[in-house]
Amino acid sequence: MNDDVRTINAVETAFDIVEYLKESDGAGVTELATELDLAKSTVHSHLATLYSNGYVTRDGDTFHVALRFFNLGNYAREQSSLYQVGRKKVDELAEETGEKVYILAEEHGRGMHLYIATGKRSVQTYARTGQLSYLHQLAAGKAILAHLPDERIDEIIDRYGLPARTEATITDPDELWTELEEIRERGFAQNREESIPGLHAVGVPITDEDGVAVGSLSLSAPAKRLRGERFDEEVPRLLLGIANEIEINMAYV
Amino acid sequence: MNDDVRTINAVETAFDIVEYLKESDGAGVTELATELDLAKSTVHSHLATLYSNGYVTRDGDTFHVALRFFNLGNYAREQSSLYQVGRKKVDELAEETGEKVYILAEEHGRGMHLYIATGKRSVQTYARTGQLSYLHQLAAGKAILAHLPDERIDEIIDRYGLPARTEATITDPDELWTELEEIRERGFAQNREESIPGLHAVGVPITDEDGVAVGSLSLSAPAKRLRGERFDEEVPRLLLGIANEIEINMAYV
DNA sequence: CTTAGTTGTTTTGGAGAGCCGAACGGCCGC
DNA sequence: GCGGCCGTTCGGCTCTCCAAAACAACTAAG
Numbered sequence: 312m313n314d315d316v317r318t319i320n321a322v323e324t325a326f327d328i329v330e331y332l333k334e335s336d337g338a339g340v341t342e343l344a345t346e347l348d349l350a351k352s353t354v355h356s357h358l359a360t361l362y363s364n365g366y367v368t369r370d371g372d373t374f375h376v377a378l379r380f381f382n383l384g385n386y387a388r389e390q391s392s393l394y395q396v397g398r399k400k401v402d403e404l405a406e407e408t409g410e411k412v413y414i415l416a417e418e419h420g421r422g423m424h425l426y427i428a429t430g431k432r433s434v435q436t437y438a439r440t441g442q443l444s445y446l447h448q449l450a451a452g453k454a455i456l457a458h459l460p461d462e463r464i465d466e467i468i469d470r471y472g473l474p475a476r477t478e479a480t481i482t483d484p485d486e487l488w489t490e491l492e493e494i495r496e497r498g499f500a501q502n503r504e505e506s507i508p509g510l511h512a513v514g515v516p517i518t519d520e521d522g523v524a525v526g527s528l529s530l531s532a533p534a535k536r537l538r539g540e541r542f543d544e545e546v547p548r549l550l551l552g553i554a555n556e557i558e559i560n561m562a563y564v
Numbered sequence: 565m566n567d568d569v570r571t572i573n574a575v576e577t578a579f580d581i582v583e584y585l586k587e588s589d590g591a592g593v594t595e596l597a598t599e600l601d602l603a604k605s606t607v608h609s610h611l612a613t614l615y616s617n618g619y620v621t622r623d624g625d626t627f628h629v630a631l632r633f634f635n636l637g638n639y640a641r642e643q644s645s646l647y648q649v650g651r652k653k654v655d656e657l658a659e660e661t662g663e664k665v666y667i668l669a670e671e672h673g674r675g676m677h678l679y680i681a682t683g684k685r686s687v688q689t690y691a692r693t694g695q696l697s698y699l700h701q702l703a704a705g706k707a708i709l710a711h712l713p714d715e716r717i718d719e720i721i722d723r724y725g726l727p728a729r730t731e732a733t734i735t736d737p738d739e740l741w742t743e744l745e746e747i748r749e750r751g752f753a754q755n756r757e758e759s760i761p762g763l764h765a766v767g768v769p770i771t772d773e774d775g776v777a778v779g780s781l782s783l784s785a786p787a788k789r790l791r792g793e794r795f796d797e798e799v800p801r802l803l804l805g806i807a808n809e810i811e812i813n814m815a816y817v
Numbered sequence: 818c819t820t821a822g823t824t825g826t827t828t829t830g831g832a833g834a835g836c837c838g839a840a841c842g843g844c845c846g847c
Numbered sequence: 848g849c850g851g852c853c854g855t856t857c858g859g860c861t862c863t864c865c866a867a868a869a870c871a872a873c874t875a876a877g
Binding site for chain 1: 570571572574575576578579582583586589609610612613614616617618619621628629630631632633634635636637638639640641642643644669671672674676678692693694695696
Binding site: 351353 | 834835836837838839
């Protein structure tokens with residue numbers, strides 16, 4: 312599929328509207344028209360279409376993303392073998408370590424938090440199920456990036472750039488490449504306050520039969536609890552073992 | 565918003581494609597074109613649009629619903645105050661009774677399983693989070709129907725009909741109306757194997773300040789365990805109490 | 818190696834539809 | 848009652864989405 316095939320404008324507009332409704336927690340016709348630079352009547356027909364098909368709801372003059380999307384979204388998650396297989400393992404791991412453990416799936420060059428298990432000691436982070444993140448900002452994301460073909464890595468950097476989230480976030484492509492090299496060599500990725508101040512994390516890739524990453528497994532904890540040998544050896548070894556189990560199980564789904 | 569306003573064809577086609585991909589667990593261009601009665605080139609451009617925006621993925625020649633929808637869908641769920649407030653209560657109730665307890669939300673005349681908590685003794689039903697069901701087939705659904713304005717009930721029956729799921733499903737409008745009258749009087753609904761053979765359920769409405777249902781709370785169990793006084797009084801009283809707590813909490817969100 | 822039958826992809830042109838702009842009607846608050 | 852919001856409606860120009868057919872790539876059969 313070529314990149315410059317003709318796409319359908321009306322469909323993109325419709326999704327732009329839905330995404331804007333999500334970002335703004337609901338909006339009206341006029342706001343949408345000015346923000347998305349469309350005629351009010353255009354927005355109106357789009358909303359009428361989305362409404363009559365059940366994809367948006369309205370509350371007075373503001374429109375919202377409808378639960379109908381949850382129907383589609385939950386289906387997509389349950390279809391994924393990564394979720395089917397990984398969920399149980401992640402629960403066990405969170406129970407065992409007491410920390411926050413999660414699965415990230417790669418899709419279109421970004422990372423989606425497929426499932427999050429919180430252990431007894433885990434801190435309140437703002438990671439949420441269903442969240443879409445940039446890969447370079449996360450241990451789990453870097454673990455994925457390192458196990459993608461080189462040309463895809465370039466593509467992803469080109470497409471999304473390397474936006475910062477904390478002062479420690481890697482924003483330089485060359486720096487990222489050397490980091491990815493290291494990750495390939497030792498087999499796991501680390502995150503040192505690159506996405507949340509005070510938080511460390513370890514991420515390991517989950518790959519298909521060709522060694523290409525389809526997702527990753529990750530554990531995060533306060534920097535003071537995840538350091539030294541536990542950070543560099545213990546937790547990585549634990550995660551690598553589980554990731555391997557997941558890979559094996561996925562092959563037989 | 566009038567029913568005969570102009571809707572945008574291309575947008576409806578795009579969603580038809582996505583819904584078909586869901587129903588069929590993935591499909592190719594030709595299959596979509598024949599099933600949806602469209603030209604192959606039309607399907608192709610739609611898929612190209614959806615793909616380049618990240619709403620479908622492809623695996624060889626078959627296209628699938630992408631996780632991107634999970635991002636939107638999970639957002640929609642977490643926005644809902646019914647979910648925010650009800651989740652904890654439902655967990656507690658499932659723990660306490662050992663049975664399966666769930667929250668149903670009403671949207672566009674159908675019921676969406678917002679959250680399901682399974683107790684220790686609960687049976688494996690095929691109810692899943694995110695599932696879209698007909699209201700008349702469920703205790704939770706009938707509880708909602710009974711607490712909607714009469715004209716909306718007529719609308720819903722007109723729009724979706726009363727499809728059967730078991731031999732006990734109510735398929736006659738008059739019968740449904742008398743049942744709804746009873747539910748209004750006693751305040752709760754019962755399901756006697758109307759959706760799954762061998763399964764009983766109790767459902768109570770969750771209403772807004774005007775007494776109109778926005779969702780419902782429900783408990784299901786094997787018919788042999790949910791009968792007699794427990795079915796007719798104990799469980800209904802328990803659910804009504806919790807539903808009331810949820811309503812009060814929702815008013816302050 | 819050829820052939821027949823799959824796929825998905827690309828290309829055309831024209832009809833039809835989406836988009837815009839402007840006018841409308843309802844609602845609230847100054 | 849009047850201005851300034853809101854969403855809704857309508858007519859029409861223009862752009863674009865749709866359809867049909869030819870194309871390319873791949874598989875299976877002989």
